[in-house]
Amino acid sequence: MPLHIIACVKQVPDPEAPASAFRVDEAAKKVVAAAGVTPVISQFDALAVEAALRIKDAASDAKITVISLGPESARDVVKHSLAMGADEGVLLTDSAFDGDSYTTALALSKAIEKIGDYNLVLCGRQATDWDAGVVGYGIAEMLGVPSVSLAKSVTVQGDKVVVERVLMEGYDTVEAPLPALVTVSNELGEPRYPKLQQIMMAARKQVTVWGAGDLGLDASKVGAGAVRMNLERLFQPVSEVECEIVEGETPDEVATKLAQRLREQKII
Amino acid sequence: MANGILVAAEVSGGAVASITLEVLGAARRLADQMGKPAQAALVGSGVEGLAKELIAHGADQVFVVDEPALAKYSCDGFVAAMEKVNAAASPDAILMGQSDMGRDLGPRLAFRLGSVSAMDCLNVTGEGGKVIAERPCYGGNARATYSFNTSPAVISIRSKAQEPVARDDSRQGQVTKVDAGIDASAIRDKIVGHQEVAEEGIRLEDADVIVAGGRGIGSAEGFSVLEELAKALGGAVGATRAACDNGWRPVSEQIGLTGKIVGPTLYFAVGISGASQHMAGCTGAKNIVAINKDPEAIVFKSSRFGIVDDYKKVLPALVEACRKLKA
Numbered sequence: 001m002p003l004h005i006i007a008c009v010k011q012v013p014d015p016e017a018p019a020s021a022f023r024v025d026e027a028a029k030k031v032v033a034a035a036g037v038t039p040v041i042s043q044f045d046a047l048a049v050e051a052a053l054r055i056k057d058a059a060s061d062a063k064i065t066v067i068s069l070g071p072e073s074a075r076d077v078v079k080h081s082l083a084m085g086a087d088e089g090v091l092l093t094d095s096a097f098d099g100d101s102y103t104t105a106l107a108l109s110k111a112i113e114k115i116g117d118y119n120l121v122l123c124g125r126q127a128t129d130w131d132a133g134v135v136g137y138g139i140a141e142m143l144g145v146p147s148v149s150l151a152k153s154v155t156v157q158g159d160k161v162v163v164e165r166v167l168m169e170g171y172d173t174v175e176a177p178l179p180a181l182v183t184v185s186n187e188l189g190e191p192r193y194p195k196l197q198q199i200m201m202a203a204r205k206q207v208t209v210w211g212a213g214d215l216g217l218d219a220s221k222v223g224a225g226a227v228r229m230n231l232e233r234l235f236q237p238v239s240e241v242e243c244e245i246v247e248g249e250t251p252d253e254v255a256t257k258l259a260q261r262l263r264e265q266k267i268i
Numbered sequence: 269m270a271n272g273i274l275v276a277a278e279v280s281g282g283a284v285a286s287i288t289l290e291v292l293g294a295a296r297r298l299a300d301q302m303g304k305p306a307q308a309a310l311v312g313s314g315v316e317g318l319a320k321e322l323i324a325h326g327a328d329q330v331f332v333v334d335e336p337a338l339a340k341y342s343c344d345g346f347v348a349a350m351e352k353v354n355a356a357a358s359p360d361a362i363l364m365g366q367s368d369m370g371r372d373l374g375p376r377l378a379f380r381l382g383s384v385s386a387m388d389c390l391n392v393t394g395e396g397g398k399v400i401a402e403r404p405c406y407g408g409n410a411r412a413t414y415s416f417n418t419s420p421a422v423i424s425i426r427s428k429a430q431e432p433v434a435r436d437d438s439r440q441g442q443v444t445k446v447d448a449g450i451d452a453s454a455i456r457d458k459i460v461g462h463q464e465v466a467e468e469g470i471r472l473e474d475a476d477v478i479v480a481g482g483r484g485i486g487s488a489e490g491f492s493v494l495e496e497l498a499k500a501l502g503g504a505v506g507a508t509r510a511a512c513d514n515g516w517r518p519v520s521e522q523i524g525l526t527g528k529i530v531g532p533t534l535y536f537a538v539g540i541s542g543a544s545q546h547m548a549g550c551t552g553a554k555n556i557v558a559i560n561k562d563p564e565a566i567v568f569k570s571s572r573f574g575i576v577d578d579y580k581k582v583l584p585a586l587v588e589a590c591r592k593l594k595a
Contacts (some may be wrong), residue, residue, distance in 0.1 A: 015407055019544060019566050022409045031406060102384060130405045130412075131525065133387055137375035146456035147343055149372045162460075167368045168528065169520060173461030180456075186509065186526060187519055228384035229421070232400065233413040243558070245574045254575055255585035258557070259593050261573060267534050267555050268477070268501060268593065 003062040003156060005052040006112055007122045008139070009045040009081055011074040012129040014038060022236070029234040031129070041077040044124025046191040048184045049081045051154045052122050053192065056085070059156065063087050065118075067111055069097060069104055075207055082202035083194030090115070094211035096219035100229055103222045105138025110215035112143060120161055121181040125150055133183075140181035148174045152187035270419055272305040272329070273298050274359035276350060276377075277322055278369050279312050284321045287365030289432035291425050294392055295363050296326035296433050301394035304360065305329055309353040311346055313339035316445075323441030326433045330443045331357055337452040341369050344455045347377050352448040354381060359420045361399045363392065366424040378422035385422035386414050390429045399423070407525060408544035408551075427473075428531040428552040465520040470504045472521065477503025477534045478553070480523055481511055482546065484539020484560065484579065488516040493583045494538060500590045506530065508546045524549035538579045542567025559583070 014037050021034035033039075041049075049066060056062040066081035068074040069092040078089035092107050112118060121143070126133035140147035148163040152171060155162050161180045165172045166187050194202070212219045246261065248254040262268045273295045278285040292308065299306040305328035310319055312334065319330040333349040350373065354362065362377070364370040366388045378385035386401040390411075393400050401423045402413045472478060479498040481491055491505065498505045507517035509524055523530055524546040531552025538559045540546060547570055550556065558571035561578045568574045575582055 013406075015545070019409060019542075022406065024410050031410065100384065102379075105379070125526070128407060131388065131407065132405075133371060134375040134378075134385055137372075138379045141376055141379035147372075147376060148457050149343075166519070170463045170465040172459045173463075174457055175460050176457045186513065190513075228418045229386065229414045229416050231412055232415055233411075234405075235411055236409065237404075237411050239570050241556075241570055241572055243568045243571045243574045245568075245576060247576075251577065251581040251585045252588075254577065255582055255589045258573060258575060258586060259589035262534070262555075262557075263593055265555070268590065 001117070003055070003059050003120070004118045005055060005062060005064045005120045005122060006115065006118045007045070007048045007052045007064060007066045007081065007086065008108055008136070009049060009066055009068045009077050010042045010124075010127045011039045011068065011070050011077040012042045012127055014040045015043070015128045024234055024236050026233070026235055029231050039073065039076070041080050042124055042127045042129070044126060044128070044184060044186065045077075046084070047186065047188045048122040048124050049084050049086060050191040051151065051182075051184050051188055053085045055120070055154065055156055065090065065115055067092065067108060069093070069107055078207050079202050080194065082205050083199045084192055085198065089205065089207040091207050091209045092215070093209060094219070096212040096217070096223045099223035100227045101132060101134045101138060102228050103226055105135050105142060106222060107212070107215060107217065108135070109139045109142035110217060111210060112139065114210070114215060119178045120156065121145070121179070122154065123181065123183045125183045125185045136181060136183040143179070143181070145179045145181055146176040147181045147183070148176050149183045150185045151182050152185055154182050154184065270358055270360035272307040272357065272359050273302070274307040274309055274353070274357050274362045274420070275327065276362060276364035276370070276373065277308050277310045278365060278367060279315050279318060284318050284325070285365065285367065287367050287427045289325050290427065290430045291363050291365050292322065292326045293432040294425055294430040298361070298392050298394050298399070302360065302397065307331065307357050307359060309333070309350060309357070311338055311349045311353070319443045323439050324435050324437050328441050329357070330441060331446050332443060333446050333448045335448060335450050337450040337455060340459050342455045342459065343372055343376055343457050345450050346373050347380055348450055349448045350377050351380055352446050354420065356444065356446050361392070361419070361421045361423055363423050363425060366426045370424045374422045374424045381420065383418040383420055383422060384416060385424070387424045388426050389423050390426055392423055392425070404548060406544070408548035427529045465518060472504050472506055472523065472528050472530050475504035475530070475532050477501040478506045478530055478532045479503055479536040479538065480506035480508065480540060480550070481538045482508035482540035483510040484541070485511060485516065486539070491516060493579070493587065496587045497536065497583060497590065500587050500594060501534070503532070503534070508540055537567050537571065538583065540567050541565050542570065
């Protein structure tokens with residue numbers, strides 16, 4: 001049996017877009033998509049795919065399936081993952097999935113069970129839109145498998161996964177038996193960039209599309225009807241700081257002035 | 269019937285972790301707003317003696333799970349222990365720090381309890397008997413507030429976002445032992461090794477002055493002048509994720525959403541554009557000084573003082589000026 005790794009990926013607004021382009025519609029409680037900014041794969045999720053590829057590179061026989069839940073446009077992040085080197089892609093799209101982390105985790109766990117025969121599930125540590133860092137744990141809990149978070153490295157050794165888990169002051173090495181779920185942090189390194197030939201090959205690959213019915217989910221028991229938390233308000237925090245620009249003829253003059261101002265204000 | 273606001277306490281180096289005192293402060297205020305007791309869960313091995321610390325810092329009731337299998341953190345072990353405490357305490361909400369422990373324990377515990385979690389919150393309040401949590405999202409560009417349909421809501425609190433209540437050793441509280449019967453062999457995620465990254469000098473979280481550099485520094489060598497400034501002011505050096513990802517600085521110096529949260533008196537943001545993901549880590553700074561050659565850099569919007577110039581020209585002069593002032 002080949003080692004089967006499943007990576008979960010999300011499409012998000014590009015976090016590298018200029019902050020000035022960021023806008024919230026408070027009435028709709030939604031972020032307004034900035035014109036001309038293309039949505040991308042959430043960066044930690046690209047690292048989940050990268051971690052899967054590194055395991056595959058080291059293994060004699062391994063297969064990677066990538067799953068995304070989102071609108072039809074999320075097909076792009078499935079294709080991106082295929083171009084990085086994943087073998088198969090699944091897109092979960094259905095208006096019944098518009099809910100909170102509970103529905104997302106439930107739909108992803110049902111899809112993973114439907115795919116079956118998996119050894120390892122990899123997710124990003126958090127999505128770069130809502131920064132929640134929750135869904136991976138929900139999938140693990142619903143699948144009944146152990147979870148290890150914040151990986152800076154993930155290796156498969158026999159029937160267990162070995163993870164270096166990032167801490168505030170160093171890291172732990174954590175082991176768990178397979179099947180298991182691991183969330184990946186940025187300390188893993190850089191995700192590989194798809195080559196043109198891989199992009200062309202990925203473009204021809206079929207992406208499997210499933211809705212609530214395909215996963216055996218009753219549309220009335222997921223999504224909007226099953227939310228466990230309500231978004232009451234969404235707004236942009238305002239900064240009230242007035243910036244005093246310190247100027248002068250020479251760097252020495254500027255530096256001296258700044259040091260004096262900091263002293264006057266009793267900051268140093 | 270829910271009975272209180274429960275804090276999942278964290279023990280670090282044999283003492284109650286500082287973030288737990290902050291979370292206890294938040295829980296105490298929330299409990300008072302809701303007219304309910306503040307509860308604490310003390311989970312670990314050989315930790316029972318710390319219960320009085322939690323009471324002195326605001327807890328009315330402490331539930332202690334003290335078992336050998338809980339000597340080290342594990343998701344399986346701590347979720348199972350908290351499940352038992354939850355059954356005994358039946359709280360409205362479970363609060364914990366957004367720490368190494370909290371960010372791992374919180375979401376899985378919430379799903380185990382058939383409830384939901386709001387992570388990395390700045391504030392939590394009780395409005396009309398409902399718990400409301402406020403958290404940053406979109407890399408700090410936006411804030412969201414949430415109410416909850418399930419209980420207990422699991423809420424993690426960002427470090428330095430909440431004040432502890434003043435210690436009062438005369439406070440009285442009730443200590444209840446909970447037998448969770450955690451079997452070490454049932455814990456699937458096991459810590460088999462640990463690597464401490466030795467920090468030189470002052471810890472970033474404790475530093476009163478931080479000199480942080482970003483992508484604009486351009487190289488590892490570029491940071492030497494930042495080190496000099498930090499030294500001149502008795503501070504520490506920090507970095508953005510970009511600087512750490514480039515290998516210019518160790519990961520332990522990363523400040524921001526996925527790194528450390530700091531709150532010094534003085535924060536120099538050098539060659540830092542001011543992306544919200546970084547600024548999320550230093551919103552607790554009392555004074556930010558931005559040094560950037562781009563006058564349009566967004567960092568100036570959160571800074572009290574700014575210098576628009578190349579750091580290579582300004583910083584050596586600033587080191588000199590600060591040395592003179594300090595002399």
